[in-house]
Amino acid sequence: xxxxxxxxxxxxxxxxxxxxxxxxxxxxxxxxxxxxxxxxxxxxxxxxxxxxxxxxxxxxxxxxxxxxxxxxxxxxxxxxxxxxxxxxxxxxxxxxxxxxxxxxxxxxxxxxxxxxxxxxxxxxxxxxxxxxxxxxxxxxxxxxxxxxxxxxxxxxxxxxxxxxxxxxxxxxxxxxxxxxxxxxxxxxxxxxxxxxxxxxxxxxxxxxxxxxxxxxxxxxxxx
Numbered sequence: 071x072x073x074x075x076x077x078x079x080x081x082x083x084x085x086x087x088x089x090x091x092x093x094x095x096x097x098x099x100x101x102x103x104x105x106x107x108x109x110x111x112x113x114x115x116x117x118x119x120x121x122x123x124x125x126x127x128x129x130x131x132x133x134x135x136x137x138x139x140x141x142x143x144x145x146x147x148x149x150x151x152x153x154x155x156x157x158x159x160x161x162x163x164x165x166x167x168x169x170x171x172x173x174x175x176x177x178x179x180x181x182x183x184x185x186x187x188x189x190x191x192x193x194x195x196x197x198x199x200x201x202x203x204x205x206x207x208x209x210x211x212x213x214x215x216x217x218x219x220x221x222x223x224x225x226x227x228x229x230x231x232x233x234x235x236x237x238x239x240x241x242x243x244x245x246x247x248x249x250x251x252x253x254x255x256x257x258x259x260x261x262x263x264x265x266x267x268x269x270x271x272x273x274x275x276x277x278x279x280x281x282x283x284x285x286x287x288x289x290x291x292x293x
Contacts, residue, residue, distance in 0.1 A: 076183040078112065078192030082291050083219040085210050085243070087226040087235035088199040092253040094130045096225050096280060097195045098137035100291065103284045104191050105138070112189035113138045114182060116175040116204065116213065117150040117158035117197060124153070130195065138193075147178060157203040172208030176216035191291070194219070200239045211242050221247050221291050228252040228262045228279065236269055248276075249290045255279035 082100075086093040097113060104111045113134040120129050131146035138145070150170075152161035162169060183189060194217060196202075196210040204213045214222060222245050226236050236250055250269060256262050257279075269275045278286045 101137040119161040
């Protein structure tokens with residue numbers, strides 16, 4: 071068991087406006103960029119669910135482990151792997167496994183960070199959208215509150231509907247530390263470009279676009 075004092079020097083939580091918006095890809099991309107910049111990075115997925123026939127090497131924990139040089143079991147403890155394609159607490163119930171609370175997940179993350187060497191940057195990726203159940207008693211908003219990160223990255227698909235999805239998520243999070251990541255952004259797509267401008271100019275939101283420059287991504291989590 072590790073000591074909670076090993077909390078990374080900077081903690082970043084990655085949340086999404088929904089499922090399949092690219093949270094894992096963004097988190098892994100960020101991890102690789104940070105490592106190239108000389109940082110020691112650790113990633114955590116508090117709980118993960120996946121299809122029963124899914125390749126273990128394709129799970130979120132495995133992808134984040136490959137990006138950070140960790141074992142998938144370090145990213146997400148095996149007892150929090152749920153091979154049912156539902157939100158983690160729902161998957162646990164479907165499998166007849168014990169329930170758990172948001173405080174359980176936060177505590178498990180807190181004591182799991184590497185100690186020697188400690189991580190400069192810790193990345194935590196939640197499941198689903200900001201209001202998706204993470205535990206029996208809480209969603210991603212509740213988990214973010216318990217983790218108390220330095221930065222929250224809100225990942226959204228840059229396509230049509232992004233303004234509504236981002237605004238609803240931002241209102242739920244109510245977090246001044248938040249940066250919006252517009253994923254799968256195409257600068258030649260007028261909807262993508264106009265939506266980004268609207269979020270910035272009408273709602274004062276800090277946004278960055280991916281694919282994009284690593285400099286902007288690193289600045290978002292380090293400054």
